[in-house]
Amino acid sequence: MSDPTFNRSQLEQLISRRFFYAPAFAIYGGVAGLYDYGPTGCALMNNIVQLWRNHFVLEEEMLEVDTTVMTPAEVLKTSGHVEKFSDWMCKDTKNGEIFRADHLIEAVLEARLQGDKEAKAAAAGTQVEATVTDPATAKKATKKKKSKVVVVELKPEEKEAYEEILAKIDNYSGPELGEIIQKWGIKSPEAGNDLTPPQEFNLMFDSSIGPTGHLKGYLRPETAQGQFLNFKKLLEFNNDKMPFASASIGRSFRNEISPRSGLLRVREFTMAEIEHFVDPDNKDHPRFDEVKDIKLNLLPASVQLEGKTDITVMTIGDAVAQGVVDNKTLGYFLGRIYLFLTKIGIKTDKLRFRQHMSNEMAHYACDCWDAEIRSSYGWIECVGCADRSAYDLTVHSKKTKEKLVVREQLDEPKVVNKLQLEVNKKVFGPKFKKTAKAVEEALIALSEEGLQKLKDELESSEKTSINVEGQDYELTKNEISIERVTVTEHIREYTPNVIEPSFGLGRILYSLLEHAWWKRDNDEDRNVLSFPAVVAPYKCCLLPLSGNAVFAPVARDLSHQLRAKNISTRTDDSKASIGRRYARNDELGIPFSITIDFQTVEDGTVTLRERDSTKQIREKTEVILQVLKELSEETTTWEKVVETYPAFNAKEADEE
Numbered sequence: 001m002s003d004p005t006f007n008r009s010q011l012e013q014l015i016s017r018r019f020f021y022a023p024a025f026a027i028y029g030g031v032a033g034l035y036d037y038g039p040t041g042c043a044l045m046n047n048i049v050q051l052w053r054n055h056f057v058l059e060e061e062m063l064e065v066d067t068t069v070m071t072p073a074e075v076l077k078t079s080g081h082v083e084k085f086s087d088w089m090c091k092d093t094k095n096g097e098i099f100r101a102d103h104l105i106e107a108v109l110e111a112r113l114q115g116d117k118e119a120k121a122a123a124a125g126t127q128v129e130a131t132v133t134d135p136a137t138a139k140k141a142t143k144k145k146k147s148k149v150v151v152v153e154l155k156p157e158e159k160e161a162y163e164e165i166l167a168k169i170d171n172y173s174g175p176e177l178g179e180i181i182q183k184w185g186i187k188s189p190e191a192g193n194d195l196t197p198p199q200e201f202n203l204m205f206d207s208s209i210g211p212t213g214h215l216k217g218y219l220r221p222e223t224a225q226g227q228f229l230n231f232k233k234l235l236e237f238n239n240d241k242m243p244f245a246s247a248s249i250g251r252s253f254r255n256e257i258s259p260r261s262g263l264l265r266v267r268e269f270t271m272a273e274i275e276h277f278v279d280p281d282n283k284d285h286p287r288f289d290e291v292k293d294i295k296l297n298l299l300p301a302s303v304q305l306e307g308k309t310d311i312t313v314m315t316i317g318d319a320v321a322q323g324v325v326d327n328k329t330l331g332y333f334l335g336r337i338y339l340f341l342t343k344i345g346i347k348t349d350k351l352r353f354r355q356h357m358s359n360e361m362a363h364y365a366c367d368c369w370d371a372e373i374r375s376s377y378g379w380i381e382c383v384g385c386a387d388r389s390a391y392d393l394t395v396h397s398k399k400t401k402e403k404l405v406v407r408e409q410l411d412e413p414k415v416v417n418k419l420q421l422e423v424n425k426k427v428f429g430p431k432f433k434k435t436a437k438a439v440e441e442a443l444i445a446l447s448e449e450g451l452q453k454l455k456d457e458l459e460s461s462e463k464t465s466i467n468v469e470g471q472d473y474e475l476t477k478n479e480i481s482i483e484r485v486t487v488t489e490h491i492r493e494y495t496p497n498v499i500e501p502s503f504g505l506g507r508i509l510y511s512l513l514e515h516a517w518w519k520r521d522n523d524e525d526r527n528v529l530s531f532p533a534v535v536a537p538y539k540c541c542l543l544p545l546s547g548n549a550v551f552a553p554v555a556r557d558l559s560h561q562l563r564a565k566n567i568s569t570r571t572d573d574s575k576a577s578i579g580r581r582y583a584r585n586d587e588l589g590i591p592f593s594i595t596i597d598f599q600t601v602e603d604g605t606v607t608l609r610e611r612d613s614t615k616q617i618r619e620k621t622e623v624i625l626q627v628l629k630e631l632s633e634e635t636t637t638w639e640k641v642v643e644t645y646p647a648f649n650a651k652e653a654d655e656e
């Protein structure tokens with residue numbers, strides 16, 4: 001259940017009033033799914049990014065890269081995005097309105113379940129809590145335009161079926177979504193018209209590179225590919241040592257079908273991604289013990305497949321030991337993601353890790369968990385964490401013939417029995433002419449099983465063939481021989497597997513705004529955003545008591561000292577009362593305020609007010625600056641500060 005007192009439109013007004021972000025191109029009417037960040041939003045985002053860098057890149061000595069957004073089509077064909085990076089959409093058959101099929105089903109069924117609850121509550125003469133359903137979507141999901149949902153009691157089997165569909169919503173194929181739409185009479189929500197069967201829609205924005213228009217390109221839909229393509233250089237940079245991780249922070253683009261949830265679904269957004277390259281035969285992590293006792297809210301695939309959404313609370317150590325999470329490296333990253341999100345202020349009871357079901361997971365992945373954050377929009381994936389196996393490096397290597405492997409000196413030489421391919425160059429070249437190189441490379445790239453198949457065919461029918469870019473090339477014993485040999489190997493060569501935590505920073509920022517927001521004394525007009533100091537857009541607000549000229553030089557001097565200590569500060573010397581200015585800066589989430597008053601001019605003391613408690617201390621400026629430095633870097637807490645310095649309540653000041 002969501003908090004029934006939560007009023008999203010009030011939060012949205014605050015976001016707009018304090019310019020955290022706003023629809024882009026607004027004076028031209030705006031474009032769905034595109035947003036601009038204002039000064040507070042930029043500062044908040046920059047702090048999240050900086051913390052992400054400290055928490056992951058610096059802490060783990062990751063290798064950061066900044067790769068291009070514009071990507072040649074060939075790369076994204078190889079990675080599978082051109083063929084498969086799509087969602088299912090359906091159209092209103094009469095007015096042409098477009099919906100993302102799974103989202104439409106979700107909104108309609110959630111609204112029907114809510115209607116059922118309301119009908120039952122009305123019959124029993126009781127009240128019902130609001131659901132998490134976005135009121136705007138729910139409204140659209142009903143034919144009755146004015147009420148939030150259609151209040152109808154459902155048959156028990158309908159209710160059960162809807163709950164099961166919702167638990168498995170991410171696991172359906174397009175045709176399955178089409179069957180659900182048919183079976184449960186789902187129509188275009190506002191107009192009530194029939195819908196077309198779901199069709200695939202590729203989410204990439206295409207473009208062309210250069211003036212000829214011959215080189216097709218796409219805006220990248222993720223930063224990952226740039227990291228895979230630089231694997232060889234990165235491994236070399238890392239002195240060929242494994243395991244290691246690369247990281248990248250940058251913009252990605254997705255032409256979302258119908259973006260309607262603010263920052264949660266946009267067409268251009270900042271991603272922060274890690275590609276951790278690991279030995280497929282050893283997915284342990286040297287720092288696993290540091291996270292093994294962290295308890296996570298887990299929603300395993302097996303539970304969802306039963307049509308349920310019950311959470312299991314488990315330590316990471318147990319989850320890996322019991323095989324719920326596939327391996328220690330994946331478990332390690334789930335722990336690190338949890339630590340990062342809670343550090344920036346995401347509430348632990350609104351954070352869960354949901355495992356992908358089999359259809360939902362990419363065919364090459366062996367396990368995948370999403371960190372989902374609860375907001376008024378429901379549970380939303382904010383970080384994906386997948387074990388992508390060796391897929392990406394293998395496909396790029398196959399396509400480019402560049403070896404993307406690790407070569408490791410073995411401590412003990414190993415005697416192995418394997419198939420060896422010999423190419424008879426004298427006849428091979430003349431036979432295949434211009435394609436000889438490509439055919440030879442395809443043969444060299446074959447796995448042991450691939451070679452065995454060719455050998456068997458050569459032995460049984462004197463000929464075999466290999467397919468290169470859609471064309472079959474016949475081979476006989478004249479051109480190639482494949483023999484089983486015993487060799488002593490000193491080097492082990494393997495393609496690393498990749499564990500990929502992938503963060504959408506806009507979704508995290510919005511969720512944080514919801515989690516941080518509350519109203520002081522339940523007063524409609526007293527909004528507070530309780531950001532932790534480390535991410536707060538500004539750490540300190542500098543407030544001269546009034547416009548009296550005696551305060552100006554003190555404020556200038558203090559502001560200079562704050563800058564010198566790297567404490568981001570906003571000076572608010574407007575004419576509003578001090579209480580009103582406190583309230584205004586609470587809305588910006590500024591955790592501390594320094595007030596300069598007449599006593600400051602006399603004895604060099606200032607007051608320091610803490611946002612959430614509104615308590616103050618008064619000390620010499622040097623002391624306050626030092627305390628503030630520690631508070632803003634979170635090396636101390638306000639609770640500790642008030643144990644050392646006498647605090648008094650600032651309530652009266654607030655109401656001045």
Ligand SMILES: Nc1ncnc2c1ncn2[C@@H]1O[C@H](COP(=O)(O)OP(=O)(O)OP(=O)(O)O)[C@@H](O)[C@H]1O
Pocket residue numbers: 254256263264265266267269271381382383384502503504505506507
């Ligand atoms: N349209 C979007 N707007 C904002 N953030 C997004 C969007 N699409 C993806 N992200 C972010 O990027 C992260 C990694 O992307 P990923 O490809 O795993 O998402 P996804 O599974 O396609 O998301 P969804 O199923 O919600 O469309 C997500 O966890 C999310 O935080």
